[in-house]
Amino acid sequence: MKKTKISVCQDDLLLECPICNNWESLGIDDSRSMLNAIPIISGGNEISFDTPNEISVNKCSECYYEFEVEWDYENTCCDD
DSSP: OOOOEOOEEEEEEEEEEEESSSSSEETHHHOOOGGGSSSEEEEEEEOOOSSEEEEEEEETTOOOOEEEEEEEEEBBSSSO
């Protein structure tokens, strides 16, 4: 299973499928349940031994690939 991290840019976070070009943007304070294009199918509050960040399993609505997402809010994609 592939793994990706969210990208944070100012007040938004970006989530991209590691297989296809599908992506979704969400306000940093919005509920994760609002994800539609790449919804969480399990997890979201588990912390692994490899990282101090939460890990979820999400499923792309375009290619149907399931992948892990690390919720690393320090992974910035632009200068704030």
